[in-house]
Amino acid sequence: MKVLEVKQLTKTFGKVQALDGVDLAVNKGEVYGFIGPNGAGKSTTIRILLGLLKPTSGFARLFGKDAWEDAVAIHKRIAYVPGDVNLWPNLTGGEVIDLFLKMRGVRVDQSRKARLMEQFDFDPTKKCRTYSKGNRQKVALIAAFAADADLYILDEPTSGLDPLMERVFQQCVYEAKKKGSSVLLSSHILSEVERLCDRVAIIRQGEIIESGSLASLRHLTRIQLTIATKEVVPDLDSQPGVHDFKIENQHYVFQVDADQLDEMVRYVSQYGVVNLESAPPTLEDLFMRHYQGSTSGGGGQ
Amino acid sequence: MANQPNYQTGLIFRFLFKREVVKLLVWIVPIVAMTVTIALAFNGLYETQEERQALAETMENPAMKALVGQGYGLDNYTDGAMLAHQMLLMTAVVVAIMSMLLIVRLTRADEEDGQLEMLRALPMGRLAQTNAALFVLVITNIVLMLITAISLTALGMDSIDWAGSLLYGSVLGTTGLFFGAITLLAAQLSDNTRGTMMLGYLVLGLSYMIRSIGDSGNELLSWFSPLGILLGSEVYVNNYWWPILVIVLLAIIIIALALYLQQIRDVGAGLLPQRSGRKAASPMLQSQIGLALRLLRTSLIAWIIGMMLIGISYGSVLGDLEAFLGESEAIMEIIGASGDMSITEQFISVLLKIMAIFSTIPALVVFVRLKSEEKKGRLEHLLAKPVSRKKILGTYLGLSFLTSIVMMLAGIIALAGIGVTVMDVDISFNTLVEAQLVYLPAVWILIGFAAALYGWCYKWSRFIWLYLLFSFLTVYLGDLLDLPAFILGLSPYYHIPELPTDQLSWVVMVVATGMALLLSFLGFLGFQRRDIET
Structure with a gap:
C-alpha cells in the first residue's frame, strides 16, 4: 500500500525550474531515503508534500489525499522535522515541544516525552535563543517522536547532532518502523541512509536519476578489485567494464562495472589468481558517480 | 606584552564605523531636520510676543510639565525658550534610543550571534570591540551635537544664538553618551540582546518618569533623573553648562565599570544569573x-x-x-x-x-x-x-x-x-x-x-x-x-x-x-x- 505517491511533479519559481518531473513512492512500513546534493530539490519536494508550496504540474498524494487540497487532514497523520529549525527566541524548549504536540492534536505519551528528553540529553527549561543548532533540532525531533505518526517526513534531521545523538535518532526511526510507520528521510549522511533505509531515490537538478532498493542500486555501480596473479594478465586495462586501472606493488587495482564482474573473474582466473580483494560499493561511491557525472558530463545536456 | 586588552582597537573601529555609518545618518539627519523644522514652525506659528505668552500660559499646568518638563523663561517666552522647553526632552529621548540601539548592536548582539567569537579568535585585544563601539558612540553624538548647533544657529533667529544652540546640541549628545554607557553596562549584566535592551529601556523609562513626577510636583525629585538634570541647563534662557559636566562624569564612571566587568567575564556570558524557564507549556500557550x-x-x-x-x-x-x-x-x-x-x-x-x-x-x-x-x-x-x-x-x-x-x-x-x-x-x-x-x-x-x-x-x-x-x-x-x-x-x-x-x-x-x-x-x-x- 502506498503511503506517499508523487507523479511527474514540477515546480518553477519564476524562470527557475526547481523540480522537473519528480516521481516518488513510499510504501507502508518502509524507510525511504531521499538523497542528493545541495540545491537539487529535496526541500522543495518536501515543502510540496507538506502543502506549503503549490505544484506547478503533476501531483503529490499522501494517504491517497492531495497534498495541497487536503493538507490539514494529511497533517493529522504525519510528523515533520525540518533541517533548519527556527524557533521563537523567548519561549523555552519545553514550551515549544508542548505547543507542537498540542497542535498535532495527538495523544501525548508523557513518559515517552520524558524518556526522549532524557535520551537526547535535552534541557527543556532554557529559552530557545540560547539553544545551539543541534539543540533546536532536538526540539523538533522530540516533538515528532513523542507521539505516533503514520508518516515521518524528516528533512536532514541530524545535520547538527553529534554521533551519540545520531544513534538515539536512528533508534527512534527503528522503533517507528517497528510500529508500522513509514519514514521519508532526506539526508546528506550517506552512512545513515545506508543503515536505515529500505529504498532510496537520488535527485539531481530537480530530477530523480536513480531509485530502488540499495541492493538493486548496487548492481548499477562498480566494485573495487585488488588482484595479484602468477602470470601477467594481458590487456587487463582494456577489458570491458574496467575503470581507473593502475598497478600498485605488483597488484592490479581497478574498478569494474557490477554487471561485468562475472566476465572479468573468468578472464583473470586463467592466469592463476593468488590474491583477490573486493570492496562492495558504498552509497557514497554511487552518489559520487552520479554527482561527478553532473559536473563533468552534465554540460552536454 | 602579557596582556594587551586594547590591541587592534583602531582596526575594529574602522570596521564597525563602516558598518554603521549609513544607519547612523538615517537617524541623525531626521533628528536634526525635525529640530530645525519645529524651530521654523514655531517662528511661523507664533508671530507676536502676545501669541507666545498665551502659549506660555498653557504650559503652566501639571500635565504639560509632566510631559515636556518644567517651564522656564515663561515670562519672556522667546522662540528659543519655546523650542528648548517643548522639544529638547522629546528629542533627547530619541537620541537616547538611537545610542542604546547602536551600543547593543555593536556589543551584545554581535556577541550573541557569535560574530564576536570569530573576531576574538584572531589576534585582537579583549576590549578592542567594546572600545571601538564606544568610539563610534562618542563620534556619533559629537557629530549630532555639532550639526544640531550649526543648523539651529544658521536659521538666524534672534533668540536662537550660537551659545544656546551649542548647549542644545550638547544636551542631546550628552544624553546619547549617557544612555549608551548605561546600555554597555546592561550588556555586561544580561547575556542576550533582548534583556540588554529591556534593562536600557527600564533606566530610560524610570528617568523619564521620575522627572515627570518631580516636574509636576516635588521638584527635588527631578534631580535624581539624568534627564531632569540635563533639562536644568535651561537652554536659550540661562545656558547653564554644569549639568553637561555632571552627566559626562557619570557616563565616564559607568563606562569604566562596564569595561572592568567586560574584562572579568566570559565571552557569551552575562553577570546576572540565568533564570530557568518553564519546563512545559501552560494551557494558555497551547493554542x-x-x-x-x-x-x-x-x-x-x-x-x-x-x-x-x-x-x-x-x-x-x-x-x-x-x-x-x-x-x-x-x-x-x-x-x-x-x-x-x-x-x-x-x-x-x-x-x-x-x-x-x-x-x-x-x-x-x-x-x-x-x-x-x-x-x-x-x-x-x-x-x-x-x-x-x-x-x-x-x-x-x-x-x-x-x-x-x-x-x-x-x-x-x-x-x-x-x-x-x-x-x-x-x-x-x-x-x-x-x-x-x-x-x-x-x-x-x-x-x-x-x-x-x-x-x-x-x-x-x-x-x-x-x-x-x-x-x-x-x-x-x-x-x-x-x-x-x-x-x-x-x-x-x-x-x-x-x-x-x-x-x-x-x-x-x-x-x-x-x-x-x-x-x-x-x-x-x-x-x-x-x-x-x-
Missing part, C-alpha cells in the same frame, strides 16, 4: 491564539499604556483650548474652524481622527507579525501540523480587529476621563467615546487592506505603512495645503462623520465595514492559493 498573544504580549501591553498616556496628555490640554487657540490663526486653519461650533469641539474632532490613526498602528503591528513569522520560517512548523491556513490567518486577523477596539478604548477612555473634568464646554463622556468609536470601520479597512496585501503580494506587505502615513498626512496637512477632495478621499478616515459636529451616518458605517470584510476575504482567498515563503 493558536495563545501562541500569538504570547508573542505579542509585551508590545501589546506597551501600546495600551502608550495609548492611555497619549489620551491623558491630550485630555489634559482640552481645558485651556478655548482661551488659547482662538488667537492662533495657523491652528484655526489646521482644524478648519468654522463659526457655529466651539473651538474645543472642532479641535476634538481633529484630535479624535489622529487618535484613531494612532490606534491603527498596534492593530497593524499585530497583523504584520504574521508576515515576520512566515519570513523567519516559523509558520511552516504550524502549517506542517493539522492547522489550516484559514485558521492561522483568521487568528491574526481576529486579534488585529480586537486590538483596534481595545487600543481605541484605552486612548479615548483616558482622554475623555481627563477631558470632561477640565473642559469648559459641555460635552459628555459618552459623546466623546461614541465620537471616537465611529472610526473603527476606517481602521478595519486598513487591516483588511493589510490582509489583502499579505494574501496576494506578500513582498509588498509593507506598503500598508505608507498608506497609513499618507492617511495621517491628509488629516494633519490636508486643510493647510488645500488638498482636493479626491486626494483626501483616498484615506478611509476622511469619510467617517466627525461627531459631535456632524451627524452619525449608518450608511457610511455599514459600507466601510463591508469594504473591510471584503478586503479581508480577498486576503483569505490569496493566502489559500499562494506558496509559503522562507
